[in-house]
Amino acid sequence: MTNPLQNKRIILGVTGSIAAYKAADLASKLTQNGALVDVILTEYAVRFIAPLTFQSVTGRKAYTESDLWGGEGHVTHVGLGHNADLVLIAPVSANTLMRLANGSGDNLLCLTALASHCPLVLAPAMDVGMYSHPATQKNVEILKERGAWFIGPASGHLASGLVGPGRFVEPLEIMNTVRWILAKNGPLAGRKIVVTAGGTQEAIDPVRLITNRSSGTQGYAVAQSAIDAGADVTLITAPTSLQTPIGCTVIQVKNAAEMFAAVKSETKSADGLIMAAAVSDFRPASISSQKIKKSDTHLQLDLEPTADILLETAKERAISGFPKFVVGFAAESQDLLTNAKSKLERKKLDLIVANDINAPDSGFEVNTNRVTFLYPDGSHQDMPLMEKTQVADKIIDQIIQWMGNPE
Numbered sequence: 001m002t003n004p005l006q007n008k009r010i011i012l013g014v015t016g017s018i019a020a021y022k023a024a025d026l027a028s029k030l031t032q033n034g035a036l037v038d039v040i041l042t043e044y045a046v047r048f049i050a051p052l053t054f055q056s057v058t059g060r061k062a063y064t065e066s067d068l069w070g071g072e073g074h075v076t077h078v079g080l081g082h083n084a085d086l087v088l089i090a091p092v093s094a095n096t097l098m099r100l101a102n103g104s105g106d107n108l109l110c111l112t113a114l115a116s117h118c119p120l121v122l123a124p125a126m127d128v129g130m131y132s133h134p135a136t137q138k139n140v141e142i143l144k145e146r147g148a149w150f151i152g153p154a155s156g157h158l159a160s161g162l163v164g165p166g167r168f169v170e171p172l173e174i175m176n177t178v179r180w181i182l183a184k185n186g187p188l189a190g191r192k193i194v195v196t197a198g199g200t201q202e203a204i205d206p207v208r209l210i211t212n213r214s215s216g217t218q219g220y221a222v223a224q225s226a227i228d229a230g231a232d233v234t235l236i237t238a239p240t241s242l243q244t245p246i247g248c249t250v251i252q253v254k255n256a257a258e259m260f261a262a263v264k265s266e267t268k269s270a271d272g273l274i275m276a277a278a279v280s281d282f283r284p285a286s287i288s289s290q291k292i293k294k295s296d297t298h299l300q301l302d303l304e305p306t307a308d309i310l311l312e313t314a315k316e317r318a319i320s321g322f323p324k325f326v327v328g329f330a331a332e333s334q335d336l337l338t339n340a341k342s343k344l345e346r347k348k349l350d351l352i353v354a355n356d357i358n359a360p361d362s363g364f365e366v367n368t369n370r371v372t373f374l375y376p377d378g379s380h381q382d383m384p385l386m387e388k389t390q391v392a393d394k395i396i397d398q399i400i401q402w403m404g405n406p407e
């Protein structure tokens with residue numbers, strides 16, 4: 001699965017707002033992620049930031065008002081608009097919202113938006129009073145009805161010193177929202193994919209818990225890859241320090257029982273389940289309601305087994321047929337293939353992704369993984385050392401293939 005931003009032609013409109021300086025970071029991020037970014041600055045945007053800044057980060061011409069009647073002739077806007085995969089105006093001012101809502105074509109940016117046939121994405125930034133003004137709200141409503149996407153504004157401290165809605169959403173979030181919008185018609189469009197991630201936590205007392213070294217990186221990468229393929233993704237996640245991907249439903253859980261309940265209800269009609277979470281196999285038989293006090297004697301913890309989520313899912317699947325495809329992981333410290341094969345069979349998986357956790361460049365706390373894919377027909381495929389994002393792409397590619405050839 002390729003990143004949906006790759007080689008996409010994005011018009012980045014920048015209007016007169018103090019947040020215009022953040023648009024340079026946005027242009028840089030979009031470019032670094034493979035997009036071809038043509039920037040159009042309005043007359044007022046140029047008062048806040050120079051076209052040269054954008055040209056330097058995109059490596060492409062940044063257009064200004066003078067280009068409307070300038071060197072490339074008056075069809076600049078038509079060419080830009082027609083060729084665009086997406087028009088993003090960030091920051092969009094109250095004034096430009098008004099022009100767009102009215103279909104006005106009195107500057108290069110609005111003319112380009114009028115001439116385009118692609119998604120229009122708007123990230124407002126203005127003072128709270130301007131945003132909440134009924135005139136602006138009416139324009140927002142008109143544009144939403146017409147199918148424009150809005151990113152923000154966020155609430156927070158504004159340049160005026162006031163606090164409220166009007167803040168420009170952070171460039172990374174805008175970029176990832178654009179990534180999601182561009183992915184919508186991908187090969188998994190209309191398919192529901194459930195992904196689990198992170199290491200579950202089992203409480204001992206109000207302070208202490210039992211967990212494992214899973215960072216959630218691999219599962220989050222799988223969720224992102226499924227979003228990139230246009231799937232309707234639900235990410236069931238144990239606590240991690242990771243930023244949740246944009247464009248999926250996130251269900252936060254703590255322990256194995258909560259994860260089991262969430263998987264059970266979410267996979268009822270799911271096309272695929274990818275269990276990347278490291279689920280606790282045991283939990284304290286009882287949780288102390290008070291903090292356990294220090295003492296000189298040994299402390300014995302009585303642990304009971306948790307449900308094996310994949311095993312239970314296999315039973316449900318035998319009755320309902322859902323989820324259609326199930327992928328498990330096997331983190332092993334010895335006898336990698338034998339152990340993984342036995343899990344694949346026992347849990348009735350379509351694919352198990354096995355990794356040797358003893359390898360320094362694979363498994364926990366690193367961004368790379370060296371995995372083997374094992375299939376129920378007895379075949380297996382050794383993958384070279386890859387980024388976890390690449391492993392995720394391979395898994396999703398396999399699901400795309402299955403969806404294209406359902407049994």
Ligand code: CTP
Binds near residue numbers: 277279311343
């Ligand atoms: N798994 C699960 N429910 C559990 C434990 C694990 O669904 N209670 C899933 C994991 O998400 C993973 C697969 O089963 O996709 C294998 O997990 P792993 O920890 O490698 O194996 P276990 O079955 O727990 O066996 P062992 O710990 O003995 O290796």
